[in-house]
Amino acid sequence: MARVTMTVNGKAVAGEVEGRTLLVQFLREGLGLTGTHVGCDTSQCGACVVHMDGAPVKACAVLALDADGAEVRTIEGMASADGTLSPLQQAFQDHHALQCGFCTPGMVMSAAALLAGNPRPSEHEVREYLEGNLCRCTGYHNIVKAIMAASGQGAAIAAE
């Protein structure tokens, strides 16, 4: 076992982990942050996407010890302390961008990473950016709508 320390959603955390402990296991089992989901377990589906030092990563394909000292943000860190949803999360709700909700944490974290670097993406850019996030319910269209709305471009695909 080895000691790992990192900042998760603004809070300094530490724990004892094995070399083989994945970041997603540390978040879910070590810290109880079960909002980050494990979908495919083969780093294809994107349900486990979190931000590590500002960049989106698949938490099932990063070792916890490789995140030592990193700044990590998970879906639990998206809403305000009083529970008010972030504009992006609110847009997901308003546009019915989820059905079963399993992929949603990863979708929101990927979308947040996109908007952080590209605040007004085109619809094509949104769809391309989500290529590592799989959703088996929605057909993606409402997810794209929600992200466009969150970027202040609600009307851009309203006609479709």
Next chain:
Amino acid sequence: MYAFEFTRPQTVAAAVAALKGADAQALGGGQTLIPTLRQRLASPARLVSLAAIAEMRGVAAAGGVLTVGGGTTHAAVAREAAAPFPALARLAGRIGDPAVRSRGTIGGSLANNDPSACYPAAALAAAATIVTDRREIAVDDFFRGLFATALATGEIITRVRFPIPARAAYAKFLQPASRFALVGVFVAKSSAGVRVAVTGAAERGVFRWTAAETALAADFRPEAVKGLRMAAEGMIGDLHGSPEYRAHLVGVMTARAVAAA
């Protein structure tokens, strides 16, 4: 995943030392290796993460040469090579997906030499030099067939030097589930001539299409490769495409790369 000892050295020298001894394995961004470990297809006794080695990161252009640190992520290459070597930046920006590009590294990709990976095509077409902790390897001597390279056990790619071509482009026919190349062709034209490197297509991994190079050296237009036929023999055949299909795609993607260069 089987248990292993994990170390995360800060320097190349410390990493080389940690890789000595039986059954140690270097870990780049882990986007191939971690899923491989999880499927128990590999079971190293010790994993040496290269992620904390600052001297192995970064992109620098000088004197017509782009130098990329072996630990530089695809996302960083997509961003930082955009001005000096746009064809390489575009290639890096289409590997995997955004989350994979945040972690995956150029050194990891070249060392793994997946027959469908994108970077081997860029390195081979641009006549890159692979710089390791102990020597420099010309790319023509580097790739040794499926998942095999000239790297010795415990040898680390610290830098990759690309002579920046006068004209270059990468055309990738995406396999949408894996986002690897079903067939990818990198075309590079420089004062030394034209080099055409093909990935995704052949069972032996990345290779140069010399017939196309000769034709394009005489006439650098998509039409120049129209009459050329790639033989289906030795091409990969799987549920995504037959050897004949891939052989045909090599010609199509070469023409597209030339048109984009």
